[in-house]
Structure formats: structure tokens, C-alpha cells
Amino acid sequence: MSKKEILRIVDLHKSFGDNEVLKGISLSLKQGETKVVIGTSGTGKSTMLNNINMLIPPDKGHIYLEDVDVTTTHDISRIRQQIGFVFQDFGLFDHLTAKGNIMIGLTKVKKMKKSEAEELAMFELERVGLQDFADSYPAQLSGGQKQRVGIARALAMQPKLILFDEPTSALDPELIGEVLTVMRDLAREGMTMLIVTHEMGFAKSVSDEIIFMENGKIVEQGPPEQLFNNPREERTKEFLFKLNELYGEGGA
């Protein structure tokens, strides 16, 4: 294989008390790949993403970002700078403008000069189509705009990989498209992304692989055509059927 491996997860386990949430998850992502994780609510998708950048440390297992084992590193801040995270609830800093939200990580974490940080922030805002909203505060933005700022903030750190945790689930239906468009562009530009979403249209057209999780395990993974048209597992079929009933064939 020519492409470099960016992320490799090996046998991840996590319990909260006696609630065993992750029961041995393994997966990997090569440079430029986009993989979409699907599965019912409460199945451990968010927990897995939060394990990857150690916001929630796993109990057992290993996570490699290129060659570094994230679970044993002594400088987690360095690792987190290289893993973008886009949250369902945006996580924008309320007291900072769109531009300020992007700059603060550059100046305080990367110790970049203010003028450089500003230039990069404007570049990233333009990339998500928000150059005209640089001086707006989060409370002045729509949900879709907030999420695009969230993505721009992640991009500005120049991560090797971006994790998305249901980035459009908190959005009104008419605002979902603008966020998916940005994500689609990123995939096309070769960003490495691991995305939890239920936007099946998006998943089909953008992802290299779909990962179906249930009860803390990966039930099935494969290219979208295969997984959607020819699921091997009975559980996958049932889930896709339910999903169709809930959301329809739609999505962007």
C-alpha cells in the first residue's frame, strides 16, 4: 500500500462503572481517507472519538497517530493539536469572534505571532465561506455558520486527522447542506476524516468506508456500495432498514 497510515486503533475497551461501552474496537485510517461511523444512539461512537484524542482515556487498547501511541504519550497537548475535533454542539468560545475562535489556538497553543495567526484565521474562514463573518460572535451566527467556524478552527491547527461527532445533528434541516458541502470539499482535498453521522446520502457519496457499530463493537465495515446494497450481517440490514424509515433515502 502506498498511502501512509495516519490512525490505527487496536482493541479499544472502555467502561463507565459496570457499563461496558467499548468492547474491543479496532480500525485504521490511511492518509486522505474518509470513513463514516454509523450505529444507534448509545452504542459508544462518541466515546470512541473521545478516546482517540484522550478527552476520555480508554481503559485498554492502543491508539496510534502515525507512529506515536496516544495512550502513553507524555505530551497529550501536542497530540491533540494534530487531531481536529468537530463537536455536535459546536463548542465555540462565546466571548470570541469567529476569527478570535480560530486565532486563540494559534497564538496560545502554537505560539504563533498575532499577525500570522490572523492571516491564517482569515484563510480558513474563507475556506468555509465565512470571510464576511470574521468579526461576528457565535451568538450572532446561525447553527450552520457556527459549525463551519468549528471546522475552520480545527483546520487552522493543521491537523493530520479530523474527527467529526455528529456535526449536523444539532442543525435545522435547511442548514445541514452548507456544513456537508464544506466537509465534502475537505474530503476531496484529501483531508483524513473519521465522521460519525447519520447523513446517509453524504456517507454514500463521500466515504471510502462505512463502519457499523453496535453495542460497543464493530459489526461490519466495508465500502459504501457493498455495505448499503449488500450487507453481510443481519444486524446491519435491520439497522439500515430502520434508518431508512427514520430519515428516508435523503441527505445531501
Added chain:
Amino acid sequence: MADFFQLFMDSFPALMDGLGVTIMLTVISIILGTVLGIFLSLGKVYGSKIVSGVITVFIELIRGTPLLAQLFILYFGLPPYGIRLPALAVALIGFTINSGCYQAEYLRGSIQSVSSGQIRAALSIGMTKWQGIRYIVLPQALRRVIPSWTNEFIYLLKYTSLAYIIGAPEMMTQAKFIASRNYEFFKVYLIVALIYLVIVLFFTQLFKWLENKVKIPGFEYIR
């Protein structure tokens, strides 16, 4: 009315000296109290169980006992142990600790009202916990606590009059001194009360102005 005005003019210079001390006591205690309050509230919210427990006990102890008793302990209770502090220092320490404990409680509320999503986001871009507190949590928490500074200031300004009991030369001390010479107790204390009122109104407006100045556009505070 004419001699009330005369009395006002006569006692004004001495009262102004006292007022200077009163305002200095209030302003310094509120500033140092804020600094103390920040550390106490951070310790309470982010500290270990032990740290947070010790701070809670300390805060409850200070808030649960009369300020006057605290001043007496500092002023009369410490000298036998070889610690002799001037009245003004005692007043300053007492008011600072008091203000710090009350402010710690206000601040704790505002710190906890900054959404956990923002803290996770701060960590996710590589900030340390301390950077997240310094650059994300505190700037928002301090903005939210400004309205309670107004109350704090009013209480503290009036509480500083307690310092006269240990003889710190604040405004009440001066008033008592003037009145004990001319026996115009009612009028002198009326003048003092009016001066307090003017100061309170002035600072209330100042804090309102400050609150507006640092308001986050589009962000409606939930009170």
C-alpha cells in the same frame, strides 16, 4: 438650612479625609478580594476533593461568622501571639478575606455556567487545563460576575464603617469625632449617610457602564 449648610462646609474636609480612607478600603478590598475569590473558586471547582473541601469549610466559616468578630479576632486576638497589626491593616485584611469568600461563591456559579463543551473544545485544540481556564473560562466568568460586584461594592462600602470600632480613620470615625465636639449627631450622621448614598449611586453607574462595555455582542445573559 443655612446652618446645616455651614455644618456641611465645616465638617466636609475632615469627612473627605475619612471618605478617602473609606473608598480606599473598599476599592482595595474588592480588588484583592476578587483575586482571592478567583483562587478560592478555581480551587473549589477544579481542585481535588481535599482542596475543595478545605476551601468550602473556610468560605463557610467566614460567611457564617460576623465580620465584626473577625475584625476583633485580628485586632485584639492576635497581639497576645505577638502579631500586632495597625487598625487599617486589620480592616483591609478582614474586608479582603470577607469579600474574597463572598466573591468565590458568585464566581463559582459563573465558572460552572461556562458550558463544558467549550472546555472540551479548548482541550481538543491542545490547550492545557490551565490555559482553558485562563483564556476561555475566566474571561466569561468574570464578565458574568460584574453585576454581583455592584452588590458586593455596596455591602463592602457600608461594612467599612465597622472599621471605626477598631479606630481605623475612615469616614464614620471622622463623623463620630466631629459630632462628639459639636453635639450635632443627627446632622453630622445625616451628612455622612448622604455621602454614602452619592458614592453608591456613582459606583452603581460605573459598574453598569463596565458591564455594557465588556458585553458579548448577541449574547444574552441568563440571570
